[in-house]
Amino acid sequence: MPNNNKNPGSITSSSAAADNAAVDTISVNGRAVNSSAVGTPEMHQYLGKSHEDAFEVDQEADHQSDQDSDTSQPSSALKSAKTGKAAKTAKPPKAGKAGKAGKAGKAGKAGNLHEDNDESDESDQSDEDDDVAALLSDMDEDYSESEMEELEALQEELHARAAQPSMTLANKLATVGPDFPVTGSVPYSAKxxxxxxxxxxxxxxxxxxxALSGSNDLKRALAYHTIPEFSPFSYIRSNSTAKIFGNEYSILEQYIFIDNGISARPEHIALISVPMINQAFERAKAATAKHHYFALFKHLRFWARLSEQRLLPEELRLDVSAEHIDVPERRSDVVRSRFNGALESWIAYSEEDMEVLMDYCMFWLEKVMPKAQLLKEYLVDTSFAFMSDLIVTRRERIPELEALCTIEVDGKTVMSPRVRSHKKDGLQHYSYSWVTEYGRVLDGIRNSIFILVALVTGARKGELAAMNFSHVSQEANGDYWLAITRWKTAASPKHGEEDRLPLPKFVGDMIRQYEQLRSIPPFVKEGWLFQPMRSRKIVNRATPSAITSVIEQLKLILPIERLHCHRFRKTIAEILINRDERNIDIIRALFGHKSYAMTLRYIARNPFMVRSVAIAIEQNYTREFQDIVAGLRLGYSGASAERIYKQIIKRPDEFAGQQLKVTLVTYISHLLKAGEPLFIRRTAVGTYCLSGEHFTPANLPPCLAGRKVESELIMPDPSNCKIECKKVVMLSSAKQALSDNIKFYEAVLDKSRGKLAVTTEAELLRRISSSEMHLNNLNTSGHSGGQQIEVRNV
Known part of the structure; x- marks a missing residue:
């Protein structure tokens, strides 16, 4: 019976049934699913098979499925994926629910039963529904966690107080002029x-x-205060903030000056009023670029606060107080917009951030820890570590203890001895206290190990907090494994569910060495990996507050803004998405891997990381996939577009609302487990590059043809897209561009007939032919009424 409920988030497909003329209408709302929901291995066909295609599709079974009017039955590719055929490299010693080992076993058994076994079908259906529900819950929690941590960082910015510098910019300009150095020898007045x-x-x-008159003077004055060295605000810790401000300044210029027909000269700055600012906010709020509203609020508020503190030259000060800009209603509205379409649901650490993090880790682990080990061995050998009051008192100084307690690395004093000289019974004595300083060293090492573990495991804050030394094991071949308890996927909320994740050897070695440093009585404690070392509190139950403490310490030390736990597990996804040569050093340091392929194989062994990375990639690509899915109904062209369209028609419910997210995450998970890359980029209006292929120098896409490419991380070049490429997806919005191209190429041929080289003329004819082919496909598919897809707010 037709379902006429077409609320936003629904996807409706009307098609003639194979065995009668009745119209079968399927409507899926919200989180409704069917048994084909996890059948995403077939989506691998969208990208074209690579030379290492991980998914073997049973063509005969596929044909049978097409003949069957009941499209809710799982395809053979789905059954293959459930039985583990799609990810032969993934084989942790013990996989929990999220690894799907248990489910895979059930699916394998179900595949051997007769199709008329209703009880088995219902069991499979229930398992799949549970999986989809768990995945949706995971994605919701992932976004909520990210949102909360971003909100915490935003609150820090909104509530930060301005510190008065010893010399303001206004005073500098008045005293020495505009040629004082800002960075190195570069003067303030530089371009x-x-x-x-x-x-x-x-x-x-x-x-x-x-170009706007006076705008560079204002931009300089504001940007100067975004440089950490000169900023009065403690939340500004990185030079990347200054760069971002410089890039966003045009938003302030557009809405305040250009839209009002005024310049940025002092006489026009004086004209800026509260009504003018409120009107600018309304225009920014209605803008297509959602981040404009938040950026304008942030920059105006920043300008007003600098003006109130008299940090700017008088002629550049805004004569509107911050309290008239940052009113409670406006702040709530701006923050709400920040988390409603303007904020990426995940933001990875930049290359610069990662370099800071890795330098910090290597400082403590490779330089400080060996010195701490020598001190620990001495304390054990002399039994100083086992004294009841942990204070060593002697009548003579102990040079060796003082030397070992003095840890200096790269000119930085990490630890120094605490010696108290006093008289006892009339005699000179020296008392040595080492525990507090040693605990501070352990905290630095702990923080470094936290960074590495958070990056390579993909664990959430609660799961990181619960990690214990006893959870780390090493097999005979030297491989390290980490037992982790996952509460989200467990059948019992009281006991959790254990999974085992691989650890890179370097990380495992560092944990073991850290455990040895903590093996002396004051620091054994309860064995939690990340508990504080300078606290005497007994920790019977690890809570996320331990991780919060680590993050707060790192915030005080590292020049990284918005440093929080959620971003660590998103960074590996960024490395996988971009596959940039700059990330090779990061991969080597984290995993001990020499290649991107080795990192993929490592991640394939970690179902936890697979899920985390898949969700992150889905969030990054959702907009592109939504554009493609929504645009196909108006016309499409290209081999990849044809494959996607057939899949949508075959299983329309998998591309609706929340279900689209499930489809993408499951699909990406299969690619990761199989060691497959993923690439999607918009190349021009209505045109996308969609690829999941390992390219080699001998097998380059058309956009790289003729180039000398030696890197193992070969990706298509969207800026040189060739429309004859099989990876191209074209939508109806590309029609005008194609039509214009045809006219242009034909005009060139007509005007240069007989003057062009044979090869040039052949190339123009080839381009005309390709453009006409795509244009014809778009017109034909766009007018096809046999299959209609309606997508609303996919």
Whole structure:
């Protein structure tokens, strides 16, 4: 019976049934699912098979499925995936529910039963529904966790107080003029400020090339206060903030100055009023670019606060107080918009951030820890570690203890001896206290191990907090494994469910060495990996507060903004998505791997990381996939587009609302387990590059043809997209561009007939032919009425 409920989030498909003329209408709302919901291995066909295709599709069974009017039955590819055929490399010693080992076993048994076994079908259906529900819950929690941590960082920014510098910018300009150095020898008046950046990071350049009169003067004055060295606000810790401000300044310029027909000269700055600002907010709120509203609020508030503190030259001060900009209603509205479409649901650490994190880790683990080990061995050998009051008192000084308690690395004093000279019974004595300083060293090592474990496991805050030394094991071949309890996927909320995740050897070795450093009585404690070392509190039950403590310490030390737990497990996804050569050093340091492929194989062994990375990638690509799915109904062209369209028609419910997320995450999970890459980029209006293929120098896509490519991380070049490529997906919005291209190429041929080289003329004819082919496909598929897809707010 037709379901006419077409609320937003529904996807409706009307098609003629194979055995009668009746119209069968399927409507899926919200989180409704069917037994084909996890049948996403077939989505691998969207991207074209690579030379290492992980999914073997049974063509005969597929044909039979097409003949069957009951499309809710799982395909053979689905059954193959459930029985583990899709991910032969994934074989942890013990997999929990999230690894799907248990489910796979059930699916394998079900595949051997007769199809008329209703009880088995219902059991399979229930298992799949449970899986989908768990996945949706995982995604919801993932976004909520990210949202909460982003909100915490935002609150820090909104509530930060301005500190008065010893010399304000206004005083500097009045005293020494505009040629004082801002960074290195670069003066304040320079057209570009090249701020320091990491060796592997993009340059942190701020350019002053605004065409609007007076705008460069204002931009300089505001940008100066976003440089950590000169900023009065404690939440500004990184030069990347200054670069971001420089990039976003145009938003302030557009809504305040250009839209109002005024310049940024002092006489026009004085005209800015509360009504003018409120109107600018309304325009920014209605803008297509959702981040404009938040950015305008942030920059106006920043400008007003600098003006109130008299940090800016008088002629550049905003004569509107911050309290008239940051009113409670406006703040609530802006923050709400920040988490409603304007905020990416995950933001990874940048290359520069990662360089800072890894330098910090290597400082403590490779430079400080060996020195701490020597001290620990001495304390054990002398039994100083086992004294009841942990204070060593002698009539003579102990040079060896003092030397070992003095830990200096790269000119930094990490630990120094505490010696108290006093008289006892009329005699000179020296008392040595080492526990507090040793505990501070252990905290630095603990924080470094936390960074590594958070990056390579994909664990959440609660799961990290519950990690114990007893959970780390090493097999005879040297491989490390981490037993982890997952509460979200467990059948019993009281006991959790144990899974085992692989650990890179370097990380496992560091944990074992850290355990040895903690093996002396004051620091054995309860064995929690990340509990504080300078606290005497007994921790019977580990809670996320231990991780919060680690994060707070790192915030005080590292020049990284918005540093929180959620971003660690998203960073590996960023590395996998971009596959940039700059990340090779990071991969080597984290995993001990020499190649991207080795990292993929490592992640394939970790179902926890697979899920985490898959969710992150889905969130990053959702907009592109939504555009493609929604646009196909208006017309499409390209082999990849044809495959996607057939899948949508075959299983329309998998591409509706929340179900689209499930489809994408499950599909990406299969790619990761199989060691497959994923690439999707918009190349032009209505045109996408969609690829899941391992490219080699001998097998390059058309956009790289003729180039010398030696990297193992070969990705398509969207800027040189060739429309004849089999990876191209074209939607109806590309029609105008195709039509214009045809006219242009034909005009060139007509005007240059007989003057062009044979090869050039053949190339133009080939381009005309390809464009006409795509245009014809778009027109034909767009007018096809046999299969209609309606997508609303996919």
């Amino acid at each position: 570009i400020w090249p701020l320091p950046h990491g060796a592997h990071a993009h340059p942190n350049n701020i350019r002053f090339d605004r």
